[in-house]
Amino acid sequence: MVSPLETRLSQHLPLTFAERDALQWLERREQRFIAGKVIVREGEAYENLHIVASGWLHGSIRLHDGSRQILRFYFVGDLTTAFSIAWRHSAATLTAVSACTLYEMPRAALGRLFRDHPRLGALLYAVSASEHVATADRLASIGRTAGMYRVATFLLDIRSRLLVVDGLAGATFELPLTQQDLGDAVGLTKAHVNRSLKSLEATGLLEREGKIIRIKDVDALTKLVGFKDRHGHVAIDWLPPSANFGDIDHNETTVA
Amino acid sequence: MVSPLETRLSQHLPLTFAERDALQWLERREQRFIAGKVIVREGEAYENLHIVASGWLHGSIRLHDGSRQILRFYFVGDLTTAFSIAWRHSAATLTAVSACTLYEMPRAALGRLFRDHPRLGALLYAVSASEHVATADRLASIGRTAGMYRVATFLLDIRSRLLVVDGLAGATFELPLTQQDLGDAVGLTKAHVNRSLKSLEATGLLEREGKIIRIKDVDALTKLVGFKDRHGHVAIDWLPPSANFGDIDHNETTVA
DNA sequence: CGTGAGATTGATAGCGTTCAACTGTGGTGG
DNA sequence: CCACCACAGTTGAACGCTATCAATCTCACG
Numbered sequence: 001m002v003s004p005l006e007t008r009l010s011q012h013l014p015l016t017f018a019e020r021d022a023l024q025w026l027e028r029r030e031q032r033f034i035a036g037k038v039i040v041r042e043g044e045a046y047e048n049l050h051i052v053a054s055g056w057l058h059g060s061i062r063l064h065d066g067s068r069q070i071l072r073f074y075f076v077g078d079l080t081t082a083f084s085i086a087w088r089h090s091a092a093t094l095t096a097v098s099a100c101t102l103y104e105m106p107r108a109a110l111g112r113l114f115r116d117h118p119r120l121g122a123l124l125y126a127v128s129a130s131e132h133v134a135t136a137d138r139l140a141s142i143g144r145t146a147g148m149y150r151v152a153t154f155l156l157d158i159r160s161r162l163l164v165v166d167g168l169a170g171a172t173f174e175l176p177l178t179q180q181d182l183g184d185a186v187g188l189t190k191a192h193v194n195r196s197l198k199s200l201e202a203t204g205l206l207e208r209e210g211k212i213i214r215i216k217d218v219d220a221l222t223k224l225v226g227f228k229d230r231h232g233h234v235a236i237d238w239l240p241p242s243a244n245f246g247d248i249d250h251n252e253t254t255v256a
Numbered sequence: 257m258v259s260p261l262e263t264r265l266s267q268h269l270p271l272t273f274a275e276r277d278a279l280q281w282l283e284r285r286e287q288r289f290i291a292g293k294v295i296v297r298e299g300e301a302y303e304n305l306h307i308v309a310s311g312w313l314h315g316s317i318r319l320h321d322g323s324r325q326i327l328r329f330y331f332v333g334d335l336t337t338a339f340s341i342a343w344r345h346s347a348a349t350l351t352a353v354s355a356c357t358l359y360e361m362p363r364a365a366l367g368r369l370f371r372d373h374p375r376l377g378a379l380l381y382a383v384s385a386s387e388h389v390a391t392a393d394r395l396a397s398i399g400r401t402a403g404m405y406r407v408a409t410f411l412l413d414i415r416s417r418l419l420v421v422d423g424l425a426g427a428t429f430e431l432p433l434t435q436q437d438l439g440d441a442v443g444l445t446k447a448h449v450n451r452s453l454k455s456l457e458a459t460g461l462l463e464r465e466g467k468i469i470r471i472k473d474v475d476a477l478t479k480l481v482g483f484k485d486r487h488g489h490v491a492i493d494w495l496p497p498s499a500n501f502g503d504i505d506h507n508e509t510t511v512a
Numbered sequence: 513c514g515t516g517a518g519a520t521t522g523a524t525a526g527c528g529t530t531c532a533a534c535t536g537t538g539g540t541g542g
Numbered sequence: 543c544c545a546c547c548a549c550a551g552t553t554g555a556a557c558g559c560t561a562t563c564a565a566t567c568t569c570a571c572g
Contacts, residue, residue: 061396064482069396083385083392086490091389107494114370114378115496121377122370125384129339132388133347136339139395140317140325143443147528178550187399192528194552226320234342238363240371403560434518448560450520 003027004103005051008077009123011164013236019117026113027051027103033096040081040094048104050080055100056176059092060184070185071135073097073158075165082128085110098176119242126234134230142187147196149225150186155206155213156227164231171215259283260359261307264333265379267420269492275373282369283307283359289352296337296350304360306336311356312432315348316440326441327391329353329414331421338384341366354432375498382490390486398443403452405481406442408462411469412483420487427471 006023009015015023030053033039040046042061057074059081071092074080084091085107114121134157141153155175162173175182179197180190188196200206205221207214215221222229262279265271271279286309289295296302298317313330315337327348330336340347341363370377390413397409411431418429431438439449456462461477463470471477478485 061392063396063400065400067400069392069399071392071395083388085494086382086386086389088491088493091486092392111378111494111496114381115374118371118374118377121374121381122367125370125377125381126342128381128384128388130342132339132384132391133342135388135391135395136317136325136327136348139327139391139398140319142395143325143398144319144323145321179552180550189529190551191530191553195528198552230347235344237344238341238367240367435520436518445561446519447521447562451560454520 004053004077005079009120009127012127012234013119013123013239015120016242019120019242022113022117022120026105026109027053029104030101031104032101033099035096035098037096038093039096039102040084040090040092042091042093043089045088046084046090048106049082049085049110050094050102050104052076052078052080053101053103056097057094057100057102058097058181058185059094061092068184069187070181072131073161073185075161077165079124079127082124082131097181119239122239123234123236126236126239130230130234137228137230138186145225147186147188147192148199150188151182151193151196152200152206152221152225153227154182154186155215156218156222156225156229159213159215159218160229160231171218173213174211175213176211260309260333261335265376265383268383268490269375269379269495271376272498275376275498278369278373278376282361282365283309285360286357287360288357289355291352291354293352294349295352295358296340296346296348298347298349299345301344302340302346302363304362305338305341305366306350307359307361308332308334308336309357309359312353313350313356313358314353314437314441315350317348324440325443326437328387329417329441331417333421335380335383338380338387353437375495378495379490379492382492382495386486386490393484393486394442401481403442403444403448404455406444407438407449407452408456408477408481409483410438410442411462411471412474412478412481412485415469415471415474416485416487427474429469430467431469432467 003020003024005027006015006020009023033055039050039057052074054076057080058070059072059074060068060070062068080102081090081092081094113124138153138157141150145153158175159171159173177185178190179193182188183190183193186193197206197208201208203224205215205217205224207216221227259276259280261283262271262276265279289311295306295313308330310332313336314326315328315330316324316326318324336358337346337348337350369380394409394413397406401409414431415427415429434446435449435453436446439446442449444452453462453464457464459480461471461473461480463472477483
């Protein structure tokens with residue numbers, strides 16, 4: 001009965017009972033998808049947002065010339081393609097990378113969450129902000145650096161997020177992507193992704209075995225490519241107090 | 257006495273008196289800056305967010321190798337580098353492009369806004385989402401398209417935002433940027449920016465006179481480069497009702 | 513008229529794409 | 543159990559876009 005979104009948000013902030021209850025209400029409609037399934041298609045009207053309960057997904061947009069840009073990968077506890085909330089039609093395509101389980105949540109439920117739990121609304125704003133900055137980092141990386149660096153930055157970023165999500169200690173993880181997918185994420189062709197991976201291996205900082213990636217010296221690689229980790233924490237000092245009914249809160253947190 | 261942020265948000269949604277009042281409270285500390293001034297520096301602790309009252313600014317980040325990526329330009333009514341809210345230290349450098357006037361607003365004031373006016377919080381979330389998607393579009397553009405297309409997309413994007421902000425009817429506008437700046441925004445060197453502009457002029461779809469840009473056929477150029485306008489509207493159907501005190505609202509909106 | 517910043521243009525080199533071929537591997541049907 | 547197939551990964555060769563470096567030009571300004 002662990003709520004993924006609650007777990008995620010709790011990493012930033014101790015939540016009140018009422019807040020946790022509200023989050024769990026968002027996670028009642030469970031759906032499962034097989035690997036490769038397109039869940040929401042760019043440009044189509046959509047009714048629901050999705051919270052990831054398990055599995056990998058990605059959000060992508062398609063360009064004029066038919067090529068695809070993968071914007072972000074989503075893991076347990078992520079609110080997928082949340083940026084689409086600004087429109088009735090989805091801004092991106094949501095695709096299951098692996099088999100996954102999602103909770104479906106009506107758009108209006110997010111509005112109610114802002115109303116009933118402003119502090120959670122503000123926290124979601126901050127989380128969304130951190131994702132925006134991660135996108136911005138990738139923008140800079142793609143615009144200005146050579147292929148090998150883009151790939152390394154990408155791998156460090158995924159590793160960093162998996163750490164937060166899975167609590168995996170190590171620098172070894174499985175990357176269930178084709179090199180084509182990887183290329184669509186970092187803006188390279190699959191051929192050059194392959195060469196970039198080879199170059200990385202040649203530095204001795206990275207090893208591969210099939211889909212398994214092992215970063216042999218995370219610090220050295222981080223320094224080499226100038227990677228900035230944006231996922232550790234979000235600032236909460238600016239958030240409003242947990243409610244208009246502070247007394248009830250106090251009771252409930254102690255109960256919890 | 258026109259409040260820029262209020263004006264901006266009113267474009268999406270009729271605001272109540274209380275909401276408008278709250279927004280105006282954020283705009284009491286006015287500051288002026290000359291062109292070129294660095295207002296917030298990446299990585300430094302910061303206390304305040306800024307609302308643009310007049311002028312152009314941009315937010316940028318610096319890469320490992322010293323090069324600069326401009327993430328976004330800011331105009332009247334924009335909440336600048338709002339994504340930094342997720343950290344105590346600014347995620348980006350905020351620089352005045354032209355002389356400008358800003359309102360300074362403590363970070364915690366944003367938190368109070370979420371608490372006291374949840375609907376505004378949700379609306380800010382949506383606006384932030386639309387900016388995130390704009391960043392994502394640029395990411396795709398930079399990763400996958402040739403220089404001429406990137407520049408054209410950038411110009412169409414700026415034009416589109418100026419339309420919203422200034423209500424300018426035409427396809428002619430002043431671009432107070434050096435070609436170096438433009439290159440830092442679209443991921444090209446200044447030399448290649450120049451060649452890309454020349455190529456665009458050669459198509460007959462664009463004219464330049466100094467800093468003045470005239471797009472001769474917006475629709476044709478939009479179609480040519482596959483530009484998607486993300487600035488027109490944000491969806492508000494998911495927002496919560498305007499307050500817990502519906503009756504007061506009703507009075508106040510009619511009074512207004 | 514000198515000065516300096518930005519714009520423009522040219523020559524060259526390199527990175528990444530494109531296209532194509534080949535290899536390895538896991539799954540499937542006979 | 544094996545032949546076959548599809549798909550991903552790998553590698554090579556040639557091309558083209560963009561960076562780099564440098565020189566020149568333009569223009570506003572003191």
